[in-house]
Amino acid sequence: MPAENAAIKENAHPHDITERNMASITAQIKRMGFSYDWRRQVKSHDPRYYRWNQWFFTKFIEQGLAYQEFAPVNWCSSCETVLANEQVKAGRCWRCNGPVVQKGMSQWFLDIPKYAQELVDGLDTIAFPENVKSLQRDWLGRSEGAEIKFAIEGRDEELTVFTTRPDTLFGTTFVTLAPEHPLSASLVAGTPHEAAWKELHDEVSAMSEFDRIKNMNKKRGVPLGAFAIHPLTGERIPIWAGNFVIASYGTGAVMAVPGHDERDFDFAKSYDIPIRRVLVMDEGGDAEAELKKAECDLGWMVNSPIEGFDGLYGDAAKSAIVEALAVKNAGSQTINWKIRPWLVSRQRYWGTPIPVIHCDSCGAVPVPAKDLPVELPRDVVFGEGNPLETSTSFLTADCPKCGKEGRRETDTMDTFVDSSWYFLRFTDPLNDELCFDEAKANHWMNVDFYCGGIEHAQMHLIYARFWTKALRDLGLHQIDEPFNELLCQGMVNKAAPWCESCGLTFSVDHSGSPCPHCTSELTERSAKMSKSLGNTVSPEDMIERYGADTVRLFILFAANPTAGMDWSDTALEANYRVMMQLYGMPERLFAWDGGASNMDVWFEGRLKQRVTEFQAAMDNYDLRRAVELSHYEMVKDVNWYTRRGGNNPELARTILRHWAHMLSISTPHLAEEWWAVLDMDGLISGAEMPHLTAITEQEQTALDGETTTRSFLESARKIKDVAERHLDGPATSATIIVAPSWKRDLAVSALEFLEQGGNPKQFIGVLSQMDITQGDRKGEIMGFWGKKMLPQVFKWDDESRVLIRSSLDEVASLTARASFIAQELGLDHVRVVLGESDDDDTGRAGGAMPLSPAVVYA
């Protein structure tokens, strides 16, 4: 429809507009470097594709799943077409936001409600987000209840109501029909009540649904002068028409129980209709108590005019009534669905022609498969109603059944039909014999991971699920659900003018001006990027300025996919800087001119760690973490390596080679640059990442040594500030005191005790048996456990826990790095001692913990 509207506006043909837009989007996608298998591209306006829409449709007609019916439908006058229920949002067209009115028309429907139960049940088998499941459940609207037949006094007809509360049947004091209900008209015909009913009817049916909902709180009704007969008591019950009863929900008729339904209560009050209590809310409650308001909860039946019901509660009460009705053939248990048949016909040109020929003698006849596709003609005139009606070549067609001259159906299908099965066509896109090969479809489907906007929760995502099941039942494949896992990506937002008092967002044209409604000053608020607000950024411009990879990096790193994000120019620039830095990385690394060093072992181990982490992140779809590793952490590692004196050119190649593979996922163009600089064959996108061996013991030792040194430096820096306030001048030397070995023994025992499931409280018992507590320091050590070690034991991460129990020699490790530590802390001299040993003349070992030595500045 957008293509057709654009065509009308530009005085062009929708086909050309569509092709033009596709070309432009394709170019954009390619420029962004997305990888698609373009051989599988399908075009919904290609007869090779839409012929299958038509074929399915004729099959559906055969199955009774597609049918034509005259009914009041939603009409959008600016789009000049009807709309399905789910395409009307708050009484307005989901596309153009224009008002939608009710109109009686003969239209094609697909019987989605037939699959409603399966669509609800299926939700439990697929990984859709909760909110989407909830939206779909709401929309499907399962409601258990009963249909109850009321005879009409003096007539052969009867009327049927749907209720979820059969237990309140004895409280029915009137029955309300939708004004459009066919019985309403026939009951009042020729009676004094006709005029009043007609007024209500005309008012209600002329109103757009939007206005109708707005006026819903004004409950109005007129008596129709007729009486229904209560199916169990035989009582005469007045029949009313009410503006609040919706013709198309349930049966379009309601049994009104003012005592136990809020809406009916209000109505009865304003029209002075009796209110009767038939339930009490407490067991044994007062059956005569006045009803001050409707008591809508389940309750215990009272005042039943028939024996055997009083005292029943809830489901038991409901079934008792239904059973009593069943005996009289006046009612049964049913399930009612809110979802209505999918109205698929559109009075527009740009869609799949509905493959039907209307014949005066045979009626609506499906076009036989051999005559498909029914192609869209080019000789049409736009802008004067349904364009297809202007093509005589299209209109004339002979009836496939009797051969007499017929008239081709001019409605086309909702374009949501196209998107209801394209994923199946992807599995076998070039097949001209079949819609798709069954084996191929079964092999590829279902879609493992589907990303889409939340706005399709009640539309595309229900249609596609329905269509998949319907095709399955035609025997075309064996898939129950099209999409296994759904992720709703967030919107990209950008600031737009916003009026706080009106609660409205305005186009960026208004920024700086006062609110057009209330003239108060406009502030800014983040809003979904949209053309109408003008708060958009052009992807082309961004790519032009920063390159595709920068934009990709920004999009991946700015927010998690589900979160939605605010567009930020500064963040984009930050990503650009990262890209530039990475772009220069090969040159930087190849400029290393030293020899082998201890740090080489460290980096070799580090690289293995990073690759492993990266792969784990990718496996979890944790793209942000993956990008963080490939584009940020790796840079930090290079910096640390050089800061620690590493500059071995031999290592550069290995690092860049593996690193390039990590980069290629999110920034493929950059990775290809690296690949070329590394003088590798072909493209990295076609190369496999080489496997790395496991981390060696030597590498592990190097990694541990650097890790502990780094964390030591962090705390030593903090303390230095405070310490220097004690010293007369700046510190010039430091003594590092490694925790005495008994602390490590204590930590190891505690960790083991806890890992075996011991309660921390009970460790004190174990501790008092340990060797270290046998001497005269027992009290001190017990105190140390409770105050220091207990909280600390839980703070160590897995890596630290391993380290504590490893052979790591903290003294040796730190001694080896003493000059680096001195340099980092700006000291002349650093000494490392074991706490409480002969070397330790500081007397400050008390503060030292395993992995966290104390330091004394001088």
Place this chain on the structure above:
RNA sequence: GCAGGGGUGGCUGAGGUGGUCAAAGGCGCCGGGCUUAAGAUCCGGUCCCGUAUGGGUUCGUGGGUUCGUAUCCCACCCCCUGCACCA
């Protein structure tokens, strides 16, 4: 009204199987190295207090469970989204 999802430091936004959380990353801000200078880059800092590696207060509010809770339980407040005289 009903249903679903949320409330985290200056902003943004992770984490949420109780201990690895004073809480990642980004942005912003501050200091330092480099530079003639700017930018880029590198290093450090960024809740409060602190004469030594510590203490205090924090993850909407109030309770609770626990040796311990941003994380579990209960109540409440607020925000977003959807449905809505649905019988």
